[in-house]
Amino acid sequence: MTAFGSTLAPVMVSSRTQSGVFGAWQRHPADELVFSPAAHVLHYGSACFEGLKAHRGADGVVRLFRLPAHAARLRQSAAALCLPVPDADLAGGMIRAVVAANLGYVPATPGALYVRPALVGTDPTIGAAATASREALLFVVASPVGDYFAERALTVAVETALPRTTPQFGGVKAGANYAQALGVIEQARARHGADQVLFAPGGAVGETGASNVLLLDVARAWAVPADGSVLEGVTRDSLLHLARELGYEVREEQLSVDDLLAWAEHGEIALVGTAAGAAGVGTLVVDGRRVQVGGGAVGPHTQRLRAALAAVQGGRAPDHWGWTEPVRDDVIDDAAPH
Ligand SMILES: *Cc1c(COP(=O)(O)O)cnc(C)c1O
Helix, strand or coil, rough: CCCCCCCCCCCCEEEEECEEEEEEEEEEEECCCCCCCHHHHHHHCCCCEEEEEEEEECCCCCECHHHHHHHHHHHHHHCCCCCCCCCCEEEEEEEHHHHCCCCCHHCCCCCEEEEEEEEEEEEEEEEEECCCCCCCCEEEEEECCCCCCCCCCCCEEEECCCCCCCHHHHHCCCHHHHHHHHHHHHHHHHHHHCCCCEEEHHCCCCCEEECEEEEEECCEEEEECCCCCCCCCCHHHHHHHHHHHCCEEEEECCCCCHHHHHHHCCCCCEEEEEECEEEEEEEEEEEEEEECCCCCCHHHHHHHHHHHHHHHHCCCCCCCCCCCCCCCCCHHHHHCCC
16 A cells, blocks of 8 residues: 555545635545635645544444544634634534545555545735634545554654644644654654654653554553643543553553653553554654663554454444444435535
């Protein structure tokens, strides 16, 4: 399979605002979008996104995972960027429609259809550096994906000086967050062969560029609080629920880099997010020093939780929380004109 997210399923949907109000969405080929070269997003970074997956179960049914949680977070991100906020119904309807229109592109597990809603400011005024974009485009594309990190344990460089983003935007899936983290990530890749960077400014463990961190051992599942400076990951939340159900002691508290290093002597560290599921960390690089985590391979508790999550997503384990929603190919007709 090609690189994660580089192949788009053929159909996308989009809705543009008029006077700040979203219109009916349209279905169209996922090949191009037209913007004014003066569009707000192209100059001032008014962009946010979501990422969720539709999984094909062994029973052949395609299920979206935690759509309402993702729609709610998209609305929070939109508000933080002073963009028009789409209704949960509009965003949800568009996401369902994209999956329904591309049902034939949902791969078998462990693959999935990765669904990417994005919202961008479209006001065509380059003078609007200090003005919110009144108009916006919401669009949803989908990409058939395989396993993000496969089975290899990751090397993670710990950045103890620089933050990932600003405190007020840590909880927002704003495109600019990712652009501003790239310099640190590229440098860690070049210097240490790191797959990811864990941002721990001032020694306080936060998260990586696009995933939360869980500490696991035979008895415990620990996370740092998703307190606004750390993104409130849906996968993080789901895994903590499953861990509790499996009898792990779940704790959310501040952790230092020293706590992390002490944990690495016996426990497991996992990076968790929609794209990766739960990826195991084999090596930490702290101040240039390489530290092996657990046995250096993906550990049994990471694998156990990952499997428990996949079982719910694939309809093979009971979904006590109402997280999954089947998608049929007739939902398109419920929606809007096209
Ligand atoms: C998307 C993202 C996550 C993971 O969130 P999920 O809802 O689990 O996909 C974690 N951290 C950052 C910075 C992210 O952008």
